[in-house]
Amino acid sequence: MTDTANPLLQPSTLPYGIPDYRAIRPEHYIPAFRAAFDEHLHEISRITMVRSMPTFENTIEALERAGETLDRVAHAFYTVSSADATPEIQAVDEQLAPLMAAHNDAVSLNGPLYWRVQQVFDQLDSLDLDPEQRYLVERHHREMTHAGAALDDEAKAHLTLLNQQLSTLSNTFERNLLNDTNDLAVVFDAAEQLDGLSAGELSAAARSAAERGLDGHYLVSLTLFTGHPYLAQLRNRNSRRDIMAASQARGSRDNANDNRPVLREIVRLRAERAALLGYESHAAYITADETAGNPGAVEDMLRALAAPSAVNARAEREALQLLVDRTEPEPFPVEAHDWAFYTEKVREALYDIDTSALRPWFEAERVLQDGVFFAATRLYGVTFTERSDLVSYHPGARVFEVSNADGSPLGLYILDLYTRDSKRGGAWMNPIVSQSRLRGTSPVVVNNLNVPLPGDGEPTLLTLDEVTTLFHEFGHALHGLFATVTYPHFAGTNVFRDFVEFPSQVNEMWILWPEVLDNYARHHETGEALDPAIVERLRATETFDQGHATSEYLAAAWLDQAWHRVGTDADIEDVAAFEAAALADIGLNDPVVPTRYSSTYFAHVFSGGYSAGYYSYIWSEVLDADTVDWFRENGGLTRENGDRFRQRLLGVGGSKDPLEAYHDFRGRVADIAPLLKRRGLEA
Known part of the structure; x- marks a missing residue:
């Protein structure tokens, strides 16, 4: 295949450089990667062969100019491999991982x-560099040192082998999880087994079954996390148990998708790599180049939060048990699959709110246009115009052009809302094109969710959790759209892992903001606004069930740390036993409150970028909660506030130390008190 015949090897002629996915076929990817690898290495070779002494221009800036084709090919491919991993794409991914x-x-x-x-x-102190250039030098030096560039040749060869093995294993973990998640989707024979679901949800389950040739049945696909949103609605306890059991079984059965040996080997190799690089553990290696600095700081926070969270969770469980004992003809001990169902009953009794009954007010298109986009327009002045003429990587992915308040073009936003068998679980944001003044590129960013596709003619009615996820992921998208930097190294969300969740968590604040909620929370049939009394009760529930929510999250964050604090001499044979011991160590070993992710389906840390970094959500939430207080104290949803947040935080991308950027925005370091109040942990 010649370069001219491969659409990936030519800059796209489409607006904003969005790849021409209509012309790209699976067989184009590997040749394009090989050509891009060769080009990048040739560019690096030209830098190292320069005879004059190293300068910022002939070394650092030249390094930033290199690899543009590879970046283009990689962004195009990895967007597809996560969102539409057909068997052909999976085969490419497996071949590509070690390369x-x-x-x-x-x-x-x-x-x-x-x-x-x-x-x-x-010679940094003697160079005439602007702050972004100076920080770029520091980051390149730090990252190359951290990667092992100072090792001798023998150690480098061993490190390269470890990295290739880990890349292959991570790919295997993700493939196994995707396959097992599809295999374990729960099939129900009759609608009665799904009593409690809405007509739209039943329609979606029937459609999913029909797509697998199971006409007349109902199929419930599994979510990435433990459990399922339907557990809050299903009246049939056996159905709830079946869904929970399937969810927790993923990756831990004796079959081709067994992730237990895969994750054990990943842990072993990560520990070996950390030791080679001079660190006592993978967690020490990872946190050394994050804002946390070391695993001890992470452990201190997790332990400080775990004890009060567990106490609150036990109190919540006692309330659920009292309800079961009082209302069920034949009472039973509350189990994990019962929690969400009876929690909603307690919520309704205490606050007169049935969250599942709110779905008619959360029609997806209205949430997007009159909620998510509306808040962004009010805060930042940006506007969104759908571009049906631009085709993305999948027919279900919609493309929107984003413009600044003055009408100038900003970039493209792509929303891929619905679940499908070829999409990995969860929700995420990723760039297809990253902004850079040096390269003259503008941002193209994608949000992926996994909302069930309703039947023909049925509206897409979101749960409150799905509304939250959409606002959250759009916060990442705004970060990717607004970052305005010279060098691609700092583009978009290229910040420390334990800072990256901060902007997305801040964006969740607008969900219940009065003028935003009133604009989007309208009944999809009548246009009726959500009752203000219900809204007040929703706000009153912000700390409700936070013992459970915080405990399940902290349990997962601690599991991640536990796996990645082991040394090279660890010999872990029993994954379940290791999990149990780790959770007991931090006091979160309550089977009624299972960890949000068990190890065998913990994609964040075994096939994603969060290894030893899942703590970052709560770490970032300290900044988030403090920022929400700032917005409330300064008038909320105003252009002045939005411009300050955009210019001093979102707009700098990774071109500034994130804690310095936060101090620049807030005027001080973050206070943890707002987080404790939000999570109900003040006592």
Whole structure:
């Protein structure tokens, strides 16, 4: 295949450089990657062969200019491999994983390149650089050192082998999870078994079954986390038990999708790599280049929050048990699959709110246009115009052009809302094109969710959790759209892992903001606004069930730390036993409050980018809760506030130390008190 015949190897002629997915076929990817690898290595070679002494321009800036084709190909592919992983794409992914790892090492461990970066770093104080350039030098030096560029050749060869093995294993973990999630989707024979679901949800389950050739049945696909949103509605206890059991079984059965040996090997190799790089554990290696600094700081926070969270969860369980004992003809001990169902009953009794009954007020298109987009327009002045002429990677992915308040073009936003068998679980944001003044590129960002597709003619009615997820992921999208930097290294959400969730969590604040909620929360048939009394009761429930929510999250964050604090001498045979011991150690070993992710389906840490970093959600939430207080104190949803947040935080991308950027925005370091209040942990 010639370069001209491969659409990935030519810059896209479409607006904003969005890839021409109509012309791209699976067989284009590997040849495009190989050509892009060769081009990038040639560019690196030209940098290292320069005879003059290293300067910012001939080394650091040249490094930023290199790899543009590879970035274009990689963004195009990894968007598809996560959102539409057909068997053909999975095969490409498996072949690509070790190749990509080897190439990354060929650059990050390049001795002559590291020498040049070191020379520029050593003369940093004598160079006439602006703040972004200075920070760029510091980050390149730090990241290459952290990656192992200072090791000797023998150690580098061993490190490269470890990285390739880990890349392949992570790919295997994700493939196994996707396959097992599809295999364990729960099939029900009769609608009565799903009593409690809405007509639209039943229609979606019937459609899912029919797509698998199971006409007359109902199929409930599993979500990424433990449990399922339907558990709050299903009246049939056996149905709830079946869904929970299927969810918790993923990746832990003796079959081809068994992730237990995969994750054990990942843990072992990560520990070996950390030791090679001079760290006592993978957690120490990861946190050394995050705002946390070390695993001890993470442990201190998790332990401080775990004890009061567990106490609150026990009190919540006692309330659920009292309700069961009082209302059920044949009372039973509350189990994990009962929690959500009876929690909704308690919520309704205490606050007169049935959250499942709110769905008619959360029609997806209205939430998007009159909620998510509306808040962004009021706060930042940006507007959104759907571009039906632009085709994305899947027919279900919609493209919107984003413009600034003055009408100038900003970028493209793509929303891929619905679940499908070829999409990995969960929700996320990723760039297809990253903004950079150096390269002259504007941002193209994607949000993926996994909302069940309703039957023909049925509206898409979201749960409150799904509304929250949409606002959350759009916060990441805004970060990707607003970051305005010169160098691609700092584009979009390229910030420390334990800071990246901060902007997305802040964006959740607008869900119940009066003028935003009143604009989107309208009954999809009558247009009736959500009753203000219900809204007040919703706000009153903000700390309700937070013992459970915080405990299940902290349990997962601690599991991540536990796996990645082990040394090279660890010999872990029994995954379940390791989990149980770790959760007991932090006091979160309550089977009625299971961890949000068990190890065998913990994609964030075994096939995603959150290894030893899942703590980052609560770490970022300290900043988030403090920021929400700032908005409330300063008038809320105003352009002045939005412009300040955009310019001082979102707009800097990764071009500034994130805690410095936060201090610049807030005028001080973050206070943890607002987080404790939000989570009901003040006592």
